Amino acid sequence: MASVGEALPDRAKAARRQQWWYKAEKKALPYLLLAPLIILLVAFLAFPFVSLFYYGLHKVDLSGLATYSGLRNFVILFNEDRFRQNLVATFIYLLGNLAISVPLAYAAAILISTNRRGVGALRTVFLIPWVLAPIVTAVLFKTLMNPSSGPVTMLLKMILGHPFYLTLTEGGARLFIILHAAWRSFPLMMLLIAAGMTGIPVELYESAKVDGAGVWSQFKYITLPLTRTALFSAVLLISVYTIQDAEGVYALTQGGPAYGTEVTGVRLFKEAFMYFNIGLASAVGIVLILLSMILIIFYLRILGQGERA
């Protein structure tokens, strides 16, 4: 296709380029094209972020009237047992999710990278949990584990010999939201890890096999080190989504029993949309943003490393 351009006399191209209006137009044009995007993002994302910090330092009533209250919202928050529990629940939720979804994602990534007929098409099936709405998967999981007729409850009763209700105890409810999150998270991780695997030369595995390396050592010495960047970015993306999650957890447990599964996102959800406590909700939001920022900075550094490598 390049030949079309080259076929024209260079003189004509040069003349066209020298026209001043063409240059000016070309300079302004990208900004013009970007303007709608930037206006919307600034007005409805950047400004609200700034307001969030403003409201965090204020007492806000329902009409939107704000009176300055300094760090009062944060003092209230950090002196609360409930908020400490929120942070602990978030941390457990995050670690539990990663502990289950990372191995599952690796297994799935290896399976969809195996070039056997039919196995590749499975990628589509493996991605299903990721496209379903959190509210939909929450209904599916509540049904599976409902105390009276859930098949998982039945199975646990058969194995353990006594009933074990996932939704009624704190530990059980935490496991419940973790299983749900892991089920939803692993497909995206699988996709990123599998994309990382396509870069590994097949010869590496072949020579490893010649040297007598088993499946496990092939994984440990070839697959794992060479997909490290992909793994890190997958883990960080999922971590960011997990610490912010409110939709899934709220639908599953409403934060209960007591505050056992009230993760930071759910606390924010309740303060903002149910108690209309805008000041305190903003303070929780700021904590959530700071936590996300720490993860995002890690993410950026890893993306930077990946580009250099």
Add this chain to the structure above:
Amino acid sequence: MQRTRLLFVWFGVIFITILIIFPVYWGVRTSLVPNANLSIIPRPLTWEHYRALFQAGYMNNIKNSLFVTLGTILVTLPIAVLAGYALARFDFWGKQYSVVILLLPLLPAIAVLVPLILYMRNLGIYNTLYSVILASAVFALPYSTWMIRGFMLSIPREIEEAALIDGCGPFAALFKIAIPLAAPGLIAVAIFTFISAWNNYLFSFAFTTKRALQVVPAALLGFISAWGENYGGMNAGAVVAMLPVLIFFLIFQKWFVQGMLAGSGK
């Protein structure tokens, strides 16, 4: 050696497939049998739960959802096309910071919603579906723009350059050449926007308080707390909510996956 390997592969495939399919299957099954029926193959079949669902006004929720999703696509797509084209084709000051666009959706949407409630009040669109459309579009825009940028980059630049030299303006080059060539990308973005807007209940929950304005996921959340043990009804609602998403995803999954990989920093 080769044999055991194959065995492992098949075991893994079957295990993960069951892990994914079973919850979905059980939900569909539960929506089709009377409550407290535990048969694995749904029998006797009943449409009772679906009938009750639509008697509870689910059709209205579906209409709201369609209005919000189509509105979101109509707002998102043109803006993302223009911006994605600019990022893919022009060199300009500020471009080096464009990765910020990609980082924005990593910040917690739920935190931004708090001040946005007050913004929507001031704009006079609180408690209307327009506020839901606006918020959905703003949160869909960063990825959509980045996906389109990726698709535009994969189209050889020379085709447009040739057109420009032949006296075609930059807008004509965009509409007559770049957009038709990037059509699969536009479809991917439309599907992506559809799925994320259709699935979301946060915006509807935050900006509307009237039941008549609830979208499908918000209504489903209401059923969870109102219907308690009526798992048949809940699952009928869930099946209706997941059906369009599954259909679109299964048809367009190749483009969709490409777009997502393009959107996640690749």
